[in-house]
Amino acid sequence: xxxxxxxxxxxxxxxxxxxxxxxxxxxxxxxxxxxxxxxxxxxxxxxxxxxxxxxxxxxxxxxxxxxxxxxxxxxxxxxxxxxxxxxxxxxxxxxxxxxxxxxxxxxxxxxxxxxxxxxxxxxxxxxxxxxxxxxxxxxxxxxxxxxxxxxxxxxxxxxxxxxxxxxxxxxxxx
Amino acid sequence: xxxxxxxxxxxxxxxxxxxxxxxxxxxxxxxxxxxxxxxxxxxxxxxxxxxxxxxxxxxxxxxxxxxxxxxxxxxxxxxxxxxxxxxxxxxxxxxxxxxxxxxxxxxxxxxxxxxxxxxxxxxxxxxxxxxxxxxxxxxxxxxxxxxxxxxxxxxxxxxxxxxxxxxxxxxxxxxxxxxxxxxxxxxxxxxxxxxxxxxxxxxxxxxxxxxxxxxxxxxxxxxxxxxxxxxxxxxxxxxxxxxxxxxxxxxxxxxxxxxxxxxxxxxxxxxxxxxxxxxxxxxxxxxxxxxxxxxxxxxxxxxxxxxxxxxxxxxxxxxxxxxxxxxxxxxxxxxxxxxxxxxxxxxxxxxxxxxxxxxxxxxxxxxxxxxxxxxxxxxxxxxxxxxxxxxxxxxxxxxxxxxxxxxxxxxxxxxxxxxxxxxxxxxxxxxxxxxxxxxxxxxxxxxxxxxxxxxxxxxxxxxxxxxxxxxxxxxxxxxxxxxxxxxxxxxxxxxxx
Numbered sequence: 062x063x064x065x066x067x068x069x070x071x072x073x074x075x076x077x078x079x080x081x082x083x084x085x086x087x088x089x090x091x092x093x094x095x096x097x098x099x100x101x102x103x104x105x106x107x108x109x110x111x112x113x114x115x116x117x118x119x120x121x122x123x124x125x126x127x128x129x130x131x132x133x134x135x136x137x138x139x140x141x142x143x144x145x146x147x148x149x150x151x152x153x154x155x156x157x158x159x160x161x162x163x164x165x166x167x168x169x170x171x172x173x174x175x176x177x178x179x180x181x182x183x184x185x186x187x188x189x190x191x192x193x194x195x196x197x198x199x200x201x202x203x204x205x206x207x208x209x210x211x212x213x214x215x216x217x218x219x220x221x222x223x224x225x226x227x228x229x230x231x232x233x234x235x
Numbered sequence: 236x237x238x239x240x241x242x243x244x245x246x247x248x249x250x251x252x253x254x255x256x257x258x259x260x261x262x263x264x265x266x267x268x269x270x271x272x273x274x275x276x277x278x279x280x281x282x283x284x285x286x287x288x289x290x291x292x293x294x295x296x297x298x299x300x301x302x303x304x305x306x307x308x309x310x311x312x313x314x315x316x317x318x319x320x321x322x323x324x325x326x327x328x329x330x331x332x333x334x335x336x337x338x339x340x341x342x343x344x345x346x347x348x349x350x351x352x353x354x355x356x357x358x359x360x361x362x363x364x365x366x367x368x369x370x371x372x373x374x375x376x377x378x379x380x381x382x383x384x385x386x387x388x389x390x391x392x393x394x395x396x397x398x399x400x401x402x403x404x405x406x407x408x409x410x411x412x413x414x415x416x417x418x419x420x421x422x423x424x425x426x427x428x429x430x431x432x433x434x435x436x437x438x439x440x441x442x443x444x445x446x447x448x449x450x451x452x453x454x455x456x457x458x459x460x461x462x463x464x465x466x467x468x469x470x471x472x473x474x475x476x477x478x479x480x481x482x483x484x485x486x487x488x489x490x491x492x493x494x495x496x497x498x499x500x501x502x503x504x505x506x507x508x509x510x511x512x513x514x515x516x517x518x519x520x521x522x523x524x525x526x527x528x529x530x531x532x533x534x535x536x537x538x539x540x541x542x543x544x545x546x547x548x549x550x551x552x553x554x555x556x557x558x559x560x561x562x563x564x565x566x567x568x569x570x571x572x573x574x575x576x577x578x579x580x581x582x583x584x585x586x587x588x589x590x591x592x593x594x595x596x597x598x599x600x601x602x603x604x605x606x607x608x609x610x611x612x613x614x615x616x617x618x619x620x621x622x623x624x625x626x627x628x629x630x631x632x633x634x635x636x637x638x639x640x641x642x643x644x645x646x647x648x649x650x651x652x653x654x655x656x657x658x659x660x661x662x663x664x665x666x667x668x669x670x671x672x673x674x675x676x677x678x679x680x681x682x683x684x685x686x687x688x689x690x691x692x693x694x695x696x697x698x699x700x701x702x703x704x705x706x707x708x709x710x711x712x713x714x715x716x717x718x719x720x721x722x723x724x725x726x727x728x729x730x731x732x
Contacts, residue, residue, distance in 0.1 A: 102704050104711045109581075119584050150581055154593045154711070155693040156644035162576040162589070181706050183563055183589055185574040 093207050095170035096193050097139040098177045098200075099147070105182065107131040108159060109150035112139055112204060118148035118163055124203040138193055139178075140204040141170050149180060245368035259416035261294040261349040262301040264308050265428035276436075276443040278317030282333050283442070285310060286323035286389075287344035296416075305427070309345065312431035317439035327390040339446050342389040343438060347430075351419055353378040354470075354540070355412070356610055369413070375612060376412035377468040377539055379403040379460075380422040382430050386438055391445030398437050402430040404461040407468030407539075409614065425461055433459060468539050469613040469620060473668060484732065491534020492673065492731035499526040500679075500723030504556045504597065504686075508712040510696040518694035518712050519593070521556035525723075533729060535666050535673050536611035536622050546605035546628045546658070550681070556717060557594035558694045564707050566700065593694055598638040598647075599686050599719060603656065605630035620666045622675075628658040639688050648689035656683040666731065673729040680722050687716040 101107060108130045113121035124139075125131055131149075139145070144167035153160050164185050168178065175192035178185060195206045288306040310320045323342060331340045355376050363371035381403040388395060406422035408415055437455060462471065506519040565573050578589035609626030633656060638647035659682075664675025691713040701708050 102706070104708070117584070119581070153589065154641075154695075155713075156641045157593065158642050159581055160587060160589060161579050161581040161584075163579065165575040165577050168574075179704075181704070182708055183576045183578070184565065184706075185576060186568070186571050186706075187574060188568075188571040 091207060092172040093192075093195075094140045094142045094205055095172055095174040095176065096195075096206075097141070097145070097147075097168065097170060097204075098175070098190055098193065099137045099139055100177065100179045101131050101133050101135050102179045103151070103182045104133060105151040106133065107149040107151055107180075109148075109161075110137075110203075111148040111150075112141065113146050113148065114144060114167070116146060116163065118146065118161060121148070123150075126201075137201040137203060138195070138198060140195065140202065140206040142172060142208065144169055147178060147180075147185065242366050242368060246365040248368075257414060257416050258294045258296050259351065259419035259423070260296040260301070261292065261351070261423060262290060262297040262305050263420045263423040263427060264304045265424050265431060267308070267311060276317050276439045278439055278442060280338055281318060281442055281446060282321050282338040282340050283313060283318060284321050284323045284327075284340065284342045285313065285345070286342045287346070289345070290347040290349065292348050292350055308427070309431050309435070312435035313343070313438065316432075316435035317442065329390065329394065330392055331390045340390050341442050341446070343386060344389070345384060345386045345434070347382055347384050349380065349382045349423065349426075351378055351380045351406075351422075353419075356612070358610075360413070363413070372410045374412045375407070375409050375468055375539075377405065377407035377470050378419075379405050379470075380419060380426050382423070382426050384430055384434050386434060388438065388441055388445065391442065393445065395441060395445055398434065398441060399457050400430065400434050400437065400459070401457060402426050402433065402459045402461065404429070405463045405467070405470055407463070407470065409468065429459060429461060466616050467614070469537070469615060470539050472537050473617070487732040490532045490732065492532070492671075492729045494531055494533045494673075494675075494727040494729040496529045496531070496725040496727040497526075498529050498723065498725045499524075500721060501525070502552050502554050502719065502721040504552075504554050504599075504717045504719045506556060506692075506694060506714040506717040508694065508696070508714045510699065510710045510712055514697065514699070516697055518696055518714060519556045519558050519595075519692075519717070521554050521594075521597075523552070523554045529725065533675075533727070535620075535664060535675070535729065535731065536613055536624055537620075539611055539613050542609045542611065542626075544607050544609065544626075546603065546607050546630060548603055550601045550603065550683075551598070552600075552719065552721065553596070553598045554719075555594055555596050558592040560590055560592050561695075561698050561709065562590065563698060563709065566706055568705060594641065595692060596640040597717070598640075599683070599717075600636045601630075601633045601652075601656065601683065601686075603630040603633040605632070605657075607658070609660075618667065618669060620668065621664070622666060623663045624661065626658075626660045628660075629654065630656040630658075635686065637686060637688060639690075639692055641692075646689040650687045652685075652687075655685060656681070658682070664729075666729075668731070671731045673731055674727065675729065676724070676726045678722065678724040681720060683719040685716045686719050688714070691715050 107125065109123040110125050110131055111118050111121040111123055131137065146164050146167050148161050148163040150159050150161050162183065168176070168187055173192050175190040177188050177190040195202055288309060290302060290305060313320050324340065327340045327342050332338065333340055353376055360374050363369060363374050381401060383401045386398040404422040404425040406418040408418050463469065501522055501524040504521045505517055507515060508518050509515045567573060578587050579585060580587050605628055607626050607628035609624060611622065611624045613620055613622045615621050631654060633652040635650045635652055636647065638645065658679065660677065660679045662675050662677035664673055666673035694712050694714060695709040696712050698707050698709055
């Protein structure tokens, strides 16, 4: 009986110790968002590039900086989760008006999943790819690399890059 | 042996054959006049001796035996003109008589030089030689046979200068003229007939005047030009008398006539380019049509021949040039997902047709100077004439202005061009001079090569697979200019003044 009482006391002490030990340890790791490597394989320079979660692209922000746009063969990264539509603006031809081209269906993005989105003149192609660590790339980065962040726009991109670097210190090793 | 080579060899042989040609006879005995010639003088008191009758410039076809019938025909003419012809006797002095002093002795020495002049279209002959190897039938030829005669009279009271007379007659052929000599020989027959008759009469009148007969004026033309007969290639202007001597009518006659026309036509423009895939293709084209009526002055051609008018003009054409619609097929790669693009207008968000062809509004203008060469062929009788014309013009220098407009953009600019455009016109008509009426149809083809755009403009090439991207795409191509041609036709009814 005494032995049983002693064991119960020990177990009770351990149960009390578990919450105490957890409270004094680190938070669980945060999984980064999925990444989309965007390649301009069209013959045109994109004047605007927009990411949006509904078919309506007019209320989304243009993520491209400056006036040069995204030239043919240029690449960029977009981080996010859930479903995303992609819209780019280009001139129909050299002297014609600007048109918007939107993916007919959204692209599904998941944490730590890498995909490649090749943009042609009038179509898109999605294929699986490697996850790209935002810390290790020189490509322009759009979107939210981590769930805690807010959306990245062209206006806040520089600040976002700084934030990404800061957050990178707590990322799990890739 | 390849067929084109055979045609070339056959054409060379045909060319050699035609160059050597069939030579017409130049000594063609005229038909007897059957006593219709009026004997205007009486030479019963004269013994006319034909002492010399020579013809030079003979054709290879004229054998030595051809001269005697000609001389006989001339003697016939002399007999019909005045009296008998005797063999040549001893040389005579002025005022010589026969031994019985019953008749004066007059000796005649005649020398004739026949020749013919032939005109051709040349371009139809070239066509007949190559590629038709001499088989092409439409090879018109026309011209005149001419015989120049000089007759010396001996034994008159006072020496007189030789009688000179030149007679010519037209001839023409429409088909296979290289192989035919009959029309030319027929013209020679007419020429000799008229020449012998006219020369004989003049000899008779000179003898009458020079042997103490009646005093006659012997001021006669030295040239007789016979007009064509029957259906023929018309080579001389009509000889009909003017309807009125009034100044206004004379002025209107110079203008030809007034015609009412139904007109139509189209303009076509085309841009070609070579894509990076090595394909030379038409990337843009356009067409504009027009139709209407027109009233204008027009003068139908009245005789066959070449003409060389200068070209000076201004051309303006507004036309839309556009690319072509072509769907882009999807190329599927296992493990990938193709997503279609939805095109829309970012100003409104409404869907648009991204495959609509690129279209430019062009305004192309040209002021030009150049040179034309034309040919009229008039065939028929004095009552009904069929006329046709062809004219080819080349613009030597052009000052061009082009304007390109698409959507909200517009560019324009000037350029110059040397030998970059031309024109071809043709017509076919029928004129009835007695009714002062004619009908005709005509067409005009005008061509401008490489009408430069102010700046290169963009079109899309045909769908091609890009192996590097593994996608079907229409390559963007930029072209510097467009070729332009216009075709216009008209059908007209004319009143000829």
